[in-house]
Amino acid sequence: MCADTPEYKDTLTLPVTDFPMRAGLPKREPEWLARWEKIGVYDRLREKEGRTPFVLHDGPPYANGHLHIGHALNKTIKDMIVRSHQMMGFDSRYVPGWDCHGLPIEWKIEEQYRKKGRDKDAVDVVDFRQECRKFAAGWIDIQREEFKRLGITGNWADPYLTMDFHAERVIAEEFMKFLMNGTLYQGSKPVMWSPVEKTALAEAEVEYHDKESFTIWVKFKVTDFSLPDMVLSDEEETDETRGAVALAKDAAAHDFIGAHVVIWTTTPWTIPSNKAVVFGETFEYGLYEVTDCPDECWAAKGDRFILADKLAADVMARARLEPGKYRRVRNVTPAQLSGMTLHHPLAGAEGANGEWDAARDFRAADFVTDEEGTGFVHCAPSHGMEEFELYRDLGMLDQVITYNVMDDGSFRADLPFFGGTYILNRKGGEGDANKTVIDKLASVGGLLARGKIKHSYPHSWRSKAPIIYRNTPQWFVSVDREVGDGQDEMGKTIRTRALNSIDQLVKWWPQTGRNRLYSMIEARPDWVLSRQRAWGVPLTCFVKKGALPTDPDYLLRDPAVNARVAESFEAEGADAWYKDGAKERFIGDAASPDDYEQVFDVLDVWFDSGSTHAFVLRDREDGTPDGIADVYMEGTDQHRGWFHSSLLQACGTKGRAPYKNVVTHGFTLDEKGMKMSKSLGNTIVPEQVVKQYGADILRLWVAQTDYTVDQRIGPEILKGVADSYRRLRNTMRFMLGNLHEFDEAERVDATDMPELERWVLHRLAELDHVVREGYKTFDFQGVFSAVFNFATVDLSSFYFDIRKDALYCDGADSRNRRAARTVLDILFHRLTTWLAPVLVFTMEDVWLERFPGDDSSVHLVDFPDTPADWLDEPLAAKWSGIRKARRVVTAALEVQRRDKVIGASLEAAPVVHVRDKDILAALKSVNFADIAITSSVSLTNDPLPSEAFRLPEVEGVGVVFEKASGEKCQRCWKILPDVGSHDHAGTCGRCDKALG
Structure with missing residues (x-):
């Protein structure tokens, strides 16, 4: 399909494009990021009127440390959800957020103090909290840029932070709703306790590792x-x-x-x-x-x-x-x-x-x-x-x-024999308490045997130190008391509301997420809210001196007091709780301040993040009218974390779940299926992948994997992803090159197109449904697989391969060429938009190559509507038979090429024997030589000769190889009997006509 002589080569309409084969993503992606920020893509999308809001509520990552591969997976899936729904016609909003309070940050500041020889307890609590705030703010800025580098769209200029003053106010208000509705109580029971961190822990803050323990009889x-x-x-x-x-x-x-x-x-x-x-x-x-x-x-x-x-x-x-x-x-x-x-x-x-x-x-x-x-x-x-x-x-x-047992894991000083000994040492290793107990039991004849055992044991996921169960006074929310708020549609208790919400209000992707969370809620104990730390939102309540927790007046429940707390937090943040005279200021004339003690425990950070629906979805202009998110999406560990705490919190304050859909992803493992660990040297750092390949390759890995289960990543897997990317880029480059200077005057109506083009339109109509349904149901692997297979198999290996001849050699007014160019334009608009939520940078590159302009962006357009009448099942069935026959011809010619009988398929004129009369009729109704990319073809219903080439999977079709007869056209390279009989020397009739 390329002219032999220079003068004929210049008459071909060959592809014209500056779109490079080498993407250069690591260098070029930052340029697109800067461009999107300059033209305000996210804000311009918000200006589109008349759209139904669609909100994915961001589960806040913790503002502490660089991003790991789990962050990249998580945020990329979220981005695909947001972008795809925007392009399906929604106003798809995304407000990124950060969890800012809690022990990890406090722990870092304490480490800094210890290095400087400072005593945390000697530092003013407000000054200490300011240090924590500053630390969190620094990491937020770092992580924000790392997330943006991955191509994540969102309201980065105005994210939500749990340490913002308004957020701290709302968290306190949400807590005070439990104070007022009768579910809050102070109790004493064994809780998971970290002696190293000196605080109670929630189930979500605990992970299990093997530990060697003493065992005694x-x-x-x-x-x-x-x-x-x-x-x-x-x-x-x-x-x-x-x-x-x-x-x-x-x-x-x-x-x-x-x-x-x-x-x-x-x-x-x-x-x-x-x-x-x-x-x-x-x-x-x-x-x-x-x-x-x-x-x-x-x-x-x-x-x-x-x-x-x-x-x-x-x-x-x-x-x-x-x-x-x-x-x-x-x-x-x-x-x-x-x-x-x-x-x-x-x-x-x-x-x-x-x-x-x-x-x-x-x-x-x-x-x-x-x-x-x-x-x-x-x-x-x-x-x-x-x-x-x-x-x-x-x-x-x-x-x-x-x-x-004291809060640091030591025995009380006056306990005989054991006072002052420690269960764990300061770094979480074995203390001296176990050995002291064992030795004493042995000395009094109390032991029968002793040994050691290696078993799975709970550890704090922050300090990595073992934990203990310890009875301490804590603040709880009862999941089984009736909630006195009158919001009883889902039930009267938090547990019943949560269970009913799970089954009646929420869709689960995958469904196993429902089962996991339901069983957890069904069996869970009361929620421990209190932590014995400094960096967080305090439990804004007062208890009566001398009263018992069971006394009805133990807690001060006064709306005016609550209002004063809320107003102060809005103006000053939660630091207001710790300032001199805070108790007197907040209680005011509601009671005698001398009769009450101020609670200084802070709220579990899961309460913070569980409350985000109130200050993000409910209070922000870019939230939702009912304060309920369309989607929550996190890792499977969040069934006991954010999904769980958000459900409990909202069921206590809103009476129902704060989400309509819950999407869950698994964990990321190395190529061998092992958990990633720095000590094993098998970690994959997103920043390194981006520097080597570009963020689009990382995003493509996400799209190709089944994120609902544990997925694998590593150097060899990324090489495979990069290969898929190159194949897809080739497809896009072919379209760009052959759409050079395409204009509306060339467009052919679908009803006037050849069957091959109408078959492509049929496939597009099928794919349109697959793509929209896939994006709607968060099946990105299904979407990408369908589009990729279409692009590389149906298009590159079939349609493009066939139509190269018409595109390069036909005259400008040729019906086949105009129809093919029309189809390429239709393909371009669909493939670029369908893939834009995945390959955000590459599809922008493709789009701008064809539609340059200061305000142009693929991310500002929607998926094109696809006419229903493009679907043509009878035509699809017919072409299914044609393609099967073509496969036999192609395979037969490949044997001849391998044996060096021919160099190209245009040297062949095979005889194709077809047993099925309908398929034979179908082949005769089209130019099957063009479909098979041969110079000519003979079609017959004669019995298949014994020497005919067959494919086992295609019954009733056999091919007998024959060489094409005639001369080779010096322009299109077809070997035809009429070559040399036209005005232009050495050309076939088609090329002679094209030359005019």
Whole structure:
């Protein structure tokens, strides 16, 4: 398709474009960013009138540190959602935001203080908070530029920040709604506590890592035994039966008193806080006696231990007692266990000052298992939720709660033997408390065995240090109390509102997100709001001195007080709470300030981010009329994080979920499917990818992956993405080159186009539905896959390949050429806009190559409407058969090319045998030689010869190779009998006519 002679070459209409094959994205992308900012693309989109608002509410990243690959994935998906909905006709708004309060920033400032030898507690709290504010602001500026570099569109000039004064005001107001609606209360229960950070943690702030822990088997001595008298009927009650019962009781007492119930724990430090032991009501227990004992074990001959039968052999092995060294003496029933009195192993220890002398409670509990351990569980209700709930329901908390562990993880100073020891050291490593407890138990004969175990254990995701469960006074929102606000459409409690919202108001992408969050809400405890830190929004409430938390007047509930707090926060920020005279100023004449104490705990940062719907969606002009977002989109970890806290918060204040759709993405792994880690050296940093390839390659990786599950990225994967990009760029370059100087006068109406062009229009109509539905349902992989396959298979490898001849060689007024150029124009407008939400820079480059101008941008236009009458199923079915036949011809010619029989397909004139009469008729109705890119073709219904080339997957079509006869046209290279018989030497009839 290229002339042999210079004079004929100049007569061809070859592609003309300056669009480069090499994209040069790393260098050129910043130029487009600057251009978009200069012409105000985002603001100009907002000026389009009459559009339905569509708002994706940004889950705020934390203002601390450079972006990682998870940030890039997250923000790119959001950007695709926003841009695609804008181009589908919505007013698609995006306000980026940042989470600014909380422990990570506070921790950084404390680190700076420690390096300078400063004591945080000696610094004025307002000055300290200002340092935190300044630190957060610095990282916001850095992250903003990093996000913008990825091509993320949005209102970057006016983002939302949880530390803005208005935001702090609204967060406080939202908290005070719980204060006023009766769901806020102060309670004391075990919470996840970070001794290193000295604060309570939420579930979302905890991650699980393997940890090696001490494990011990501890002996609780049976000091007494009694059973209630057996009730006998008159007939049964005889001297003989009474005597037998008495003998049985005496025998049991003889066997049990002095024996030991054995417990197992991986937290030796909780033993000083033990208040009880519990057993399983349905398990089989036995009394085991040591008959022989090696020197190295902590048991002695004659010792008796009560154990679950299923676990006894394992326990004895841990105690270094082999089979034959012990025997099972008798059964132990649950009723008999209930009659035993147990004492703590430290009871009566010299120097214990009676700390552990009281008998331990001993009863059945349904959380005991016989899968590991001993069949008994030691209970320290101050450090375990199941034990806490058991004794709470029994009304016995006042008898079992201890306060032995301080906020830094040390034992209270006056605790015998252990006072001042630490569970963890300052950096989160093993402290001295566990060893001290174990050594003391060993010295008083309280140990049966000890060891170590490696298990999954909760850690703070910020400090990476292990956490503990610790009973502390905290502020909670009840999820099961009736909310006194009258917004009962979804239910009367936060839990019922949340569960009903999940099922009735929200769509989940993927649906598994619904199941995960529903089960979490269904089983979750009350929400712990308070943190014992300084950098955050305080719990703006006052408690009455001398009153109990259960007293009705314990909390000061006064609208005027709340209003004064809100007004001050709007003007001064939350720092107003900490200024001298704040209590007196806020309480005013509502009550005597001397009668109340001011609460200085700060709100959990998840409450901050959970409240963003109020000060972003509700309060901003670019929010939503009802304060409800169309979409929340975050990683799957946010089912226990932002999705969760936003749902709880809004259900308590709005009565319903703050979102209509929840989209979830998975985590990013390396190419081998391993979690990324700096220590492994397998991290992929977005900045490095952008410098090497450009942001569009990173965006294309996002579009090609199934983000709903964990996805992989690495050097080889990125090379594959770059290859896909080059193929797509080739397609766009072909269109640009062949649309040079296209004008409306050339346009051909769809009804006047050849079948091949109408088939392309049919495919576009199909794709239009796929693209719009895909973008609507957040299926970017589906959209890109469909468009990419169309561009590279249907277009580059089929339509473009066929129409090159007409585009290059036909005359300017040729119907085929004009139709092809019209189709290229239609393709251009659809492919550039359909791909613009993904390849934001490249499609802008393509668009400006054709439509330059100071105000021009592909991002200012919508997806073109596609006429419904372009769909033509009968035509599509016909061309499906034509394409199948073409595949057989192409494959047959490839064999001849491989064997060097021919150099190009135009040297062939194959004979095509077609069994199916309909397909044969279809091939005869079109210029199949042009479709097959041969100089001529013969079509026949004759039986397939044995030597005919076949493809197994295309039945009934065979090809017999024949060389084309005639001379080669020096202009189009077709070999035809008429070449040389026209006015222009060495040309075919078509080329002679084109030359005029």
